[in-house]
Amino acid sequence: MDQPTTRTIDEWDYAVPDRKLTDSEKKRFSGTMEYWYPPLSKISNVKTPQTEWVNLKTVKIEPGTIHEMTSATYDMEELREAVKRIGLPAFIRTDMTSSIKESDTMKIESLSQTELQKCAGQAIKYNRNWAEVPFSSLVVREWLDIEHYFTVWGGKKVGVEIRFFTSGSTVESWCFDWNPEEIRPDTNNWKEDYQKTKDIAKENVEEVLPKAQAVANKFKDYGTGSWSVDFVRTTNGEWYCTDMAPRKQSQVCHEPFTLV
Ligand SMILES: Nc1ncnc2c1ncn2[C@@H]1O[C@H](COP(=O)(O)OP(=O)(O)O)[C@@H](O)[C@H]1O
Numbered sequence: 001m002d003q004p005t006t007r008t009i010d011e012w013d014y015a016v017p018d019r020k021l022t023d024s025e026k027k028r029f030s031g032t033m034e035y036w037y038p039p040l041s042k043i044s045n046v047k048t049p050q051t052e053w054v055n056l057k058t059v060k061i062e063p064g065t066i067h068e069m070t071s072a073t074y075d076m077e078e079l080r081e082a083v084k085r086i087g088l089p090a091f092i093r094t095d096m097t098s099s100i101k102e103s104d105t106m107k108i109e110s111l112s113q114t115e116l117q118k119c120a121g122q123a124i125k126y127n128r129n130w131a132e133v134p135f136s137s138l139v140v141r142e143w144l145d146i147e148h149y150f151t152v153w154g155g156k157k158v159g160v161e162i163r164f165f166t167s168g169s170t171v172e173s174w175c176f177d178w179n180p181e182e183i184r185p186d187t188n189n190w191k192e193d194y195q196k197t198k199d200i201a202k203e204n205v206e207e208v209l210p211k212a213q214a215v216a217n218k219f220k221d222y223g224t225g226s227w228s229v230d231f232v233r234t235t236n237g238e239w240y241c242t243d244m245a246p247r248k249q250s251q252v253c254h255e256p257f258t259l260v
């Protein structure tokens with residue numbers, strides 16, 4: 001599938017569930033990568049991971065019974081070709097969200113059917129159970145080696161990440177979005193590592209700010225005009241913008257730092 005152009009709500013094919021969106025779901029529509037990725041990828045001073053799209057189609061499981069459930073299917077060859085174009089390892093999520101607590105299935109490490117089914121299946125299952133809005137495609141991305149000093153939930157890296165909050169063309173604040181109350185660290189001495197990760201993020205805010213500003217300028221008329229914008233630092237010191245969300249839908253920040 002070619003990179004999507006920015007679609008409107010009415011042009012979007014929902015994979016799950018196969019019904020019309022409710023009003024509150026419509027408000028969350030701009031959270032889909034299909035909405036924000038095309039404009040984001042065109043900003044010249046902002047790096048994004050190379051990204052490929054795989055269509056999802058709605059499928060009914062055990063239709064007509066009390067066990068009826070809606071899920072999504074994809075074409076295995078289409079997925080394999082997308083992963084080949086990206087190269088191994090690759091990161092997988094849907095247009096709506098990753099299965100963030102399932103780190104072993106977010107990284108595709110081979111082209112085998114078993115591996116592709118495991119990773120794509122987990123992304124779909126997680127979205128079906130947890131995503132707040134319907135999703136419509138699998139997204140395969142260049143794997144980024146994110147700088148990190150500890151892991152949580154059995155292997156998920158807590159990376160050097162900065163989340164900016166924009167309002168119109170103003171970048172108002174930022175935060176280190178990993179709330180210590182909400183993570184389950186894999187090590188006992190994680191508090192030092194947590195502080196170190198957060199300190200590195202803080203030291204880099206000035207450097208990343210012009211990139212966040214470019215995103216704010218581009219997105220001031222998209223959706224509500226207010227966004228959360230996530231940047232991660234890779235082990236070779238480069239900053240990538242990996243995720244965005246309408247600011248209202250983004251988790252409330254536990255410790256925001258004001259910029260203006
Ligand atoms: N391309 C990538 N390669 C490796 N890890 C990634 C990549 N993109 C995101 N991640 C990691 O996975 C986490 C979740 O991915 P993200 O795309 O932000 O989805 P979510 O909607 O679940 O927040 C990020 O916080 C980051 O740590």
Ligand SMILES: [Mg+2]
Nearest residue numbers: 230242243244
């Ligand atoms: Mg994210």
